[in-house]
Amino acid sequence: MTIREASQHIRLGELSPVERVRSCLDRMDAVDDRIRAWVVVDREGALSAAKEAEAEIRAGRWRGPLHGIPLGIKDIVDVRGLPTRAGARLLADAPPADQDATVVSRLREAGGVILGKTVTTEFACFDPSDTRNPWNLAHTPGGSSSGSAAAVASGMCLGAIGSQTGGSISRPAAYCGVVGCKPTHGRVSAHGFVPVSFSLDHPGPFARSVADAALLLRAMAGYDPRDPVSAPEPVADYVAACAPGEGAPRIGMVGGLFLDRADEDVRRGLEKARQAFETCGATVTGARMPEAFGEVHRMHRILMCADLAAYHQAQFQDRKADYRPGIRGLIEEGLALSAVDGAGARWRQIRFKGAIQETLRGVDVLLTPAAPTPAPQDLTTTGDPVFNSPWSYAGLPTIVLPVALARNGLPVAVQLVGRAFREADLFRVAAWAEKAIGFNARPPEQPS
Amino acid sequence: MTIREASQHIRLGELSPVERVRSCLDRMDAVDDRIRAWVVVDREGALSAAKEAEAEIRAGRWRGPLHGIPLGIKDIVDVRGLPTRAGARLLADAPPADQDATVVSRLREAGGVILGKTVTTEFACFDPSDTRNPWNLAHTPGGSSSGSAAAVASGMCLGAIGSQTGGSISRPAAYCGVVGCKPTHGRVSAHGFVPVSFSLDHPGPFARSVADAALLLRAMAGYDPRDPVSAPEPVADYVAACAPGEGAPRIGMVGGLFLDRADEDVRRGLEKARQAFETCGATVTGARMPEAFGEVHRMHRILMCADLAAYHQAQFQDRKADYRPGIRGLIEEGLALSAVDGAGARWRQIRFKGAIQETLRGVDVLLTPAAPTPAPQDLTTTGDPVFNSPWSYAGLPTIVLPVALARNGLPVAVQLVGRAFREADLFRVAAWAEKAIGFNARPPEQPS
Numbered sequence: 001m002t003i004r005e006a007s008q009h010i011r012l013g014e015l016s017p018v019e020r021v022r023s024c025l026d027r028m029d030a031v032d033d034r035i036r037a038w039v040v041v042d043r044e045g046a047l048s049a050a051k052e053a054e055a056e057i058r059a060g061r062w063r064g065p066l067h068g069i070p071l072g073i074k075d076i077v078d079v080r081g082l083p084t085r086a087g088a089r090l091l092a093d094a095p096p097a098d099q100d101a102t103v104v105s106r107l108r109e110a111g112g113v114i115l116g117k118t119v120t121t122e123f124a125c126f127d128p129s130d131t132r133n134p135w136n137l138a139h140t141p142g143g144s145s146s147g148s149a150a151a152v153a154s155g156m157c158l159g160a161i162g163s164q165t166g167g168s169i170s171r172p173a174a175y176c177g178v179v180g181c182k183p184t185h186g187r188v189s190a191h192g193f194v195p196v197s198f199s200l201d202h203p204g205p206f207a208r209s210v211a212d213a214a215l216l217l218r219a220m221a222g223y224d225p226r227d228p229v230s231a232p233e234p235v236a237d238y239v240a241a242c243a244p245g246e247g248a249p250r251i252g253m254v255g256g257l258f259l260d261r262a263d264e265d266v267r268r269g270l271e272k273a274r275q276a277f278e279t280c281g282a283t284v285t286g287a288r289m290p291e292a293f294g295e296v297h298r299m300h301r302i303l304m305c306a307d308l309a310a311y312h313q314a315q316f317q318d319r320k321a322d323y324r325p326g327i328r329g330l331i332e333e334g335l336a337l338s339a340v341d342g343a344g345a346r347w348r349q350i351r352f353k354g355a356i357q358e359t360l361r362g363v364d365v366l367l368t369p370a371a372p373t374p375a376p377q378d379l380t381t382t383g384d385p386v387f388n389s390p391w392s393y394a395g396l397p398t399i400v401l402p403v404a405l406a407r408n409g410l411p412v413a414v415q416l417v418g419r420a421f422r423e424a425d426l427f428r429v430a431a432w433a434e435k436a437i438g439f440n441a442r443p444p445e446q447p448s
Numbered sequence: 449m450t451i452r453e454a455s456q457h458i459r460l461g462e463l464s465p466v467e468r469v470r471s472c473l474d475r476m477d478a479v480d481d482r483i484r485a486w487v488v489v490d491r492e493g494a495l496s497a498a499k500e501a502e503a504e505i506r507a508g509r510w511r512g513p514l515h516g517i518p519l520g521i522k523d524i525v526d527v528r529g530l531p532t533r534a535g536a537r538l539l540a541d542a543p544p545a546d547q548d549a550t551v552v553s554r555l556r557e558a559g560g561v562i563l564g565k566t567v568t569t570e571f572a573c574f575d576p577s578d579t580r581n582p583w584n585l586a587h588t589p590g591g592s593s594s595g596s597a598a599a600v601a602s603g604m605c606l607g608a609i610g611s612q613t614g615g616s617i618s619r620p621a622a623y624c625g626v627v628g629c630k631p632t633h634g635r636v637s638a639h640g641f642v643p644v645s646f647s648l649d650h651p652g653p654f655a656r657s658v659a660d661a662a663l664l665l666r667a668m669a670g671y672d673p674r675d676p677v678s679a680p681e682p683v684a685d686y687v688a689a690c691a692p693g694e695g696a697p698r699i700g701m702v703g704g705l706f707l708d709r710a711d712e713d714v715r716r717g718l719e720k721a722r723q724a725f726e727t728c729g730a731t732v733t734g735a736r737m738p739e740a741f742g743e744v745h746r747m748h749r750i751l752m753c754a755d756l757a758a759y760h761q762a763q764f765q766d767r768k769a770d771y772r773p774g775i776r777g778l779i780e781e782g783l784a785l786s787a788v789d790g791a792g793a794r795w796r797q798i799r800f801k802g803a804i805q806e807t808l809r810g811v812d813v814l815l816t817p818a819a820p821t822p823a824p825q826d827l828t829t830t831g832d833p834v835f836n837s838p839w840s841y842a843g844l845p846t847i848v849l850p851v852a853l854a855r856n857g858l859p860v861a862v863q864l865v866g867r868a869f870r871e872a873d874l875f876r877v878a879a880w881a882e883k884a885i886g887f888n889a890r891p892p893e894q895p896s
Contacts, residue, residue, distance in 0.1 A: 198795050198798070199791075199794075225802060225805070228798045228799050228801060228802030228803075229798060302787070305787075306787035306788060306790065306791040307791045307795075309787070309788050309791075310787075310788045310791040310792045310795065313788055334787060334788065335786070335788060337786065337787030337788075338783070338785065338786060338787055339750070339753075339754035339757070339758075339782060339785030339786055339787055339789050339790035340754060340757050340758045340761055340782065340783060340785075341787050342754065342787035342790040342791055343647075343754040343755045343757075343758040343790060344758045346647075346794070347646050347755075347758065350646070350676045350677060351676050353676060354673060354676030355676075357673070
């Protein structure tokens with residue numbers, strides 16, 4: 001069931017938010033001992049919020065399509081009354097947060113019901129969490145927003161919030177066969193988030209359809225004086241943009257790295273998408289990346305490590321041993337960099353943001369595979385963000401959507417890339433693409 | 449003579465651009481052996497451009513108020529056919545630039561006549577140049593845009609282009625008794641400039657009146673794909689904003705550092721301005737700076753040194769001895785900084801840009817003195833940018849205008865600070881303030 005479907009029933013009084021929340025809690029009871037998507041579930045708080053929603057809607061005060069909808073929040077994001085542990089030993093004894101992150105309070109204002117906190121890798125970096133892929137428990141769900149993707153994929157909530165610095169929304173969305181949207185850098189406030197890198201962090205939604213992701217983003221988006229990285233750019237109606245419209249899009253397919261590194265399953269998935277798009281009338285042409293693309297991953301890593309090290313520096317000196325090896329390595333890398341390295345990377349990032357506009361000229365979106373492979377059968381990794389971090393670096397909005405099943409039964413996905421602060425245009429194409437692709441497989445009821 | 453006055457005569461055919469250029473060249477011949485504002489003067493090129501302008505205007509093709517107006521360009525800015533030496537021994541043998549910087553080509557399109565290149569301190573940093581203050585040759589003109597300020601003050605051109613990283617427009621404008629505008633960071637393209645710091649560099653105009661500065665900025669401003677730091681923000685009509693209008697402004701006077709460090713002459717000048725503003729109906733209240741103001745100068749220096757070191761790094765290793773001591777120290781300081789220092793400074797800059805909006809709430813502009821003292825009687829320094837660099841760090845637009853003469857006969861000035869990308873509002877207040885102040889002293893005809 002999508003948010004849109006649930007909300008239609010809720011609005012008409014055919015479905016109670018309380019029932020809807022109870023179904024999610026039942027689903028957790030049935031599968032989460034194996035999937036392990038949740039850190040903490042606030043059953044009482046969620047049921048009480050659902051009752052309030054029910055009463056409001058009965059009294060004629062329907063807040064909109066998120067009213068009474070159960071949601072999960074990545075555990076680097078503050079939710080009032082719950083601890084923010086960020087998957088970190090260092091925060092194992094964190095006290096309950098005393099206020100909501102801006103996105104959480106915005107989702108609550110829109111009527112959303114917060115079920116609890118979803119599992120993240122430690123401080124949203126690379127060390128894998130315990131979460132499993134709902135399609136096959138031997139496979140990683142991806143990371144760092146592991147729990148949010150897995151919870152949505154397995155029906156334990158209807159939507160969830162994650163965040164991406166490299167590929168932490170796009171990759172788990174792809175691996176778990178759900179829709180993930182990383183909006184433009186600065187589109188969504190990160191106030192109340194534990195940061196990885198203020199230069200690269202992007203909060204964004206997971207959902208089971210493009211329109212649902214649009215609903216969530218519309219509620220989350222917009223300038224927030226408490227996060228000075230957030231941009232005073234107008235927020236369009238992303239939901240309206242998903243309505244069927246005139247004309248098929250112009251799509252620029254990116255080759256190079258994105259084809260060289262993709263495995264056979266992913267290439268087939270991309271080809272299936274291309275054919276479906278062309279059959280439905282899209283123009284698909286080759287897109288040429290800026291020359292500087294070759295240095296993008298190296299520069300992304302410099303920015304990420306420098307910002308991460310700046311945030312953790314003081315604590316790291318005293319408690320280095322309490323960090324897992326992956327993030328420890330990133331912080332050490334950041335501490336060893338010079339300001340000249342950092343200034344060079346930042347300048348190259350600004351130039352790349354300019355140059356990529358040229359690549360987008362004449363097309364509505366860029367198309368790439370969402371990840372080099374389906375979710376690896378390897379729980380010691382969260383997979384490879386190599387196809388996602390260029391767009392985090394460029395700050396451009398992306399939507400990942402599932403397109404086919406690989407030979408091993410796990411989903412493969414494509415990634416659409418839009419223009420900065422033009423998420424409405426991106427949603428228009430993504431909703432069209434979702435229909436053209438017609439993917440509707442779901443993970444097994446009882447994952448194994 | 450202001451640009452506005454000259455252009456009215458030029459438009460009506462009462463003044464020939466050729467005559468106007470010849471007057472400037474004559475003035476250079478009379479005083480520049482003492483003032484030393486020019487590195488290179490393109491007499492032939494300027495006269496030929498003036499002739500073209502004259503022919504166009506006679507043929508009825510008047511391009512606007514800059515048509516036929518003689519201008520000076522700071523020698524860190526590329527002017528086609530002239531070398532860009534940036535006051536640096538390292539660039540003593542630079543070949544002629546093969547294209548114009550974006551601002552130069554925009555000024556030419558508007559009809560401006562480029563007289564030549566004005567003196568800058570070495571790479572626009574602190575080591576003083578040979579330029580002297582037209583009010584008194586024993587005093588510094590300020591820096592780094594020393595030649596641009598001195599040339600405008602002494603009538604060797606009607607307007608000039610400079611740039612500011614710390615206080616390199618505001619300070620020389622104040623010391624030389626002319627109007628200097630540092631627009632919002634990103635408002636004017638720096639394509640074709642030798643950079644100091646991409647995080648802090650602001651190109652901007654010098655002129656003899658607020659309206660003239662508006663004319664120059666209107667021609668220079670706007671997004672430029674060749675400078676990815678430039679912002680895609682709409683450009684308003686700054687000239688129209690200078691027309692007398694309704695209502696007196698609300699002015700927030702900043703105390704603290706700006707009063708503590710100001711000498712007696714500067715405080716008297718500020719008080720004169722305050723009284724004039726109140727007499728003309730303005731509301732002057734105290735403005736409270738954000739708490740983080742205390743770290744602003746330190747963070748500004750980190751950003752500046754890191755960016756400067758990143759730009760010079762390769763060359764500095766081989767030719768360290770060819771840099772003057774001041775800039776050598778800044779580069780060495782930048783090379784010694786860590787990426788964590790840089791990331792911390794950048795994050796604090798972003799936060800400060802957010803916090804300063806609160807300070808501006810409820811007022812139209814902030815008011816401070818433009819410099820702690822009048823131009824020091826000391827040719828081994830370019831003076832103190834301590835009152836200017838906070839606004840370079842915050843990226844906010846400023847206009848400096850002279851207000852009174854100090855006891856030693858040199859000018860003192862005030863600095864108005866506006867909102868980001870709201871230069872039209874700032875010009876509106878500055879034009880009003882210029883009239884309220886009524887300052888009209890000029891440097892001596894024959895400086896000594």
